[in-house]
Amino acid sequence: MRTITQVSKAMQAVLVEEANKLADETGFMERERILRGSSFVRGLVSGWQANPKSSLESLSQAVGNAGTPISRQGLAYRFDEKSVLFLKAVLGASMEVAVQAMPVSRGLLSRFRSVDLVDSSIITLPNHLEDIWQGSGGFGENASVSALKLNVRLDVRSGQLKTLDLSDGTQHDRRSPAWQQDLQAGSLQIADLGYFKLDDFEAIGLQGAYWLSRYKLRTKVYDLEGLELDLQDWLPQEIEEIIDCQVLLGKTKKLPCRLVAERVPVSVVKQRHERLQETARQNQTEVTQEALDMAHWTIYVSNIPQDLLATEEVFILGRYRWQIELLFKLWKSDLMVDEWRSQNPNRILCEIYGKLIAAIVTHWLLLVACWHNPRRSFRLAMPTIRGLAWQFANSLHSKSLLKHAFESLIRSLSKSNMGKARADPRAWQLIYDDIA
Secondary structure (H helix, E strand, O other): OHHHHHHHHHHHHHHHHHHHHHHHHOOOOOOOOOOOHHHHHHHHHHHHHHOOOOOHHHHHHHHHHOOOOOOHHHHHHHOOHHHHHHHHHHHHHHHOOOOOOOOOOOOHHHHOOOEEEEEEEEEEOOHHHOOOOOOOEOOOOOOEOOEEEEEEEEEOOOOOEEEEEEEEOOOOHHHOOOOOOOOOOOOEEEEOHHHOOHHHHHHHHHOOOEEEEEOOOOOOEEOOOOOEOOHHHHOOOOOOOEEEEEEEEOOOOOEEEEEEEEEOOHHHHHHHHHHHHHHHHHHOOOOOHHHHHHOOEEEEEEOOOOOOOOHHHHHHHHHHOHHHHHHHHHHHHHOOOOOOOOOOHHHHHHHHHHHHHHHHHHHHHHHHHOOOOOOOOHHHHHHHHHHHHHHHHOOOOOHHHHHHHHHHHHHHHOOOOOOOOOOOOOHHHHHOOOOO
16 A cells, blocks of 8 residues: 555656646746646656557547647647657656665565666667767667667665666766665665676675676686686586685785686577677677687676575576566567657657656556566566556546556456466576465
8 A cells, every 4th residue: 555655646746746847847838838748748658658659649649638638730749859858857757756665575685675786778769869869889780879878776675766867878887877876784786797896896895785796707816815716627617516605806906705606508508609699790799719618607796695695596686687677678678668650859759758757657557566476577567557558647636536547457467477487487486485
């Protein structure tokens, strides 16, 4: 019930109160006051939730459902520079609202104050948007002079989307506010190799917090006596053999940490080699022999003590980092935040910002309906979200109607569970090992 109250207040605050306020401040309503900011935002959000490929006709109907009838031509006319500023401002306002479910109280996650996953994802944009969002250019299939980077911090204990920061595609991951945050003692941060920096890991430890990362190729490793280790000789030589020991990391830093490694089966090595070759093909580069050789091991480094996290549990938490990749997949595959139906620059930006607002609102709804369920599948829940999108859009003015919409959502998703897997257990089975 507490989460429902949070989400209800958040949706009303952002999609109604802030939307109307920001419509005035950004000049969205300067020339025409018939189309309210709230109707515009709620209509677009619900329209794209229901169908990310919505036509102008469908979107105009969604805006009408939200309170302001508008023609297809009238809506097309409103996708201008002021609407871009307005929707970007509403997106920022949505991230100022902290919404979370009750934190997980059992399993591996409960051992930490929070478990924050940090990562980024690129939206490649048409080249004519390079003055707004800069890309790296370069070579390969994903090369573009214009790109938008989504930088995200997600706490998988409480479900709180702590940060969604937008930046140029050229910005380094570590410069994002999603990474540059003070941490609470007892919290855990898990990030991919784009954030690998020994100075940062040391700073996290000094705050009384924990970090977990994959090992970055070519990082020097020493034993506690300061002797450099030849990893290919020192790491386990037998398949599924594991080591867990204290080492010093970095040629200069010599950061004390824990290294946990496992030699993987040949089938896994083959898959990794194929991914390395495909990435090299896309980027028009070559795979080094060292990268091919090191693909024989899964290696994690961390400052989490062994009495808090056992050896096999390190691999489980490392695998759980994939949850943030699933979030990006939901946003891109189901909400299509990286697709649009126009080449008009303003309409493209309106669609991206509007769909990102829809992504945040969708995340709030999923916290209400699914977060308490270890077997949850956000993607399995999306058809229900789509079906109820218009109902939520025109229920925000009424507590009773909004309550009914939430009841419909919860009732529809009460049995939407992932099944158990025997051969290759799902992440939730490993994290919540006490779930029958």
